[in-house]
Amino acid sequence: MTIERDPTDRLDEVISKLPKEIMPERDLWPSLQEKLPSRHSRDQRQAGVRWAAVFALCAVSILGWRYTLLPADAPSESLPSQLDLVLHYEQRKAEQMAEFGSVSASFADWQQQLGFWDQAVAQVQMALDFYPEEPTLLYQLETLYEQQLAYLQVVNTADPYYY
């Protein structure tokens, strides 16, 4: 005589035989490692703050040097406009970069992006050397700085652990 097993017991018995672990058929680590975003350590963040301070100091020094070497007959009201703009925005940039913590992987190239704006700013400043009072150039300078600050704000506020 055979005893029929309760179907519920049979199901529970089979469930208990299911493995908790299954290895993938291929090693996923090599491709995973390539995708792992870089993480900034505390030392790297501190280095970023130090670099921001150095950038600000350089900007102030260069502008001060240019101011003292300008010809005496240069229009007196034109220089402060450019100088004020640059000093104002470089200081705000330095303050914003000093607040940087971990940066989201989506913005891993933020320094390169910042470099593009720096190049554009340098070109406008070169043009301003020839036309110091040109309102369009001053407006362009201000716009570039505003864009750069807006970008820094986005980088700084993006959640570093999600992307």
Place this chain on the structure above:
Amino acid sequence: MSTELAHAIRLAQEGNQQAFSLIYQEFIARVYALCLRLLGDRQRAEDAAQEVFTKIWLQLPGFRGDSTFATWLHSIATRTAIDIWRKDKVMRLVVSDEIVESVAAAQVAEARDLEQAIQKLPAQAKAVFVLFAIEGLGHQEIADMLDIAEGSSKAQYHRARQLLQGYLNDY
């Protein structure tokens, strides 16, 4: 938790990828099993497992040891797999047999049949069954993850069991 794993976690928190590879080796089979059962497709399960470990890598500096590391990791794995399953269930209409091929070698016939039957369950019943019966989560936790009522989770589990019993009787 072994001393070696604790050391690897500390190093990985500081950004050491080699140490993270040890964590990966320790937990990949558990994470992959969950992804494969929920998604029912080898390629999707591989992608999902990689996404899980990418999230773990990014969130690792925030791990403070309030829960055990395995619990913390498993929680991220489950939530990530559920997110992918949620998007996936809308797109997928075909049941894949790949999961059965993947586990068949290591299993007895009945378990293999059950594995196949699980993949035939309706999407939500399958998710509830995998999370409750295999992963050991509670109904309240499952309900929170799937945005359903706790009672619905219990009902789906009951329904899954009935369907599975029917499938197994047919084999």
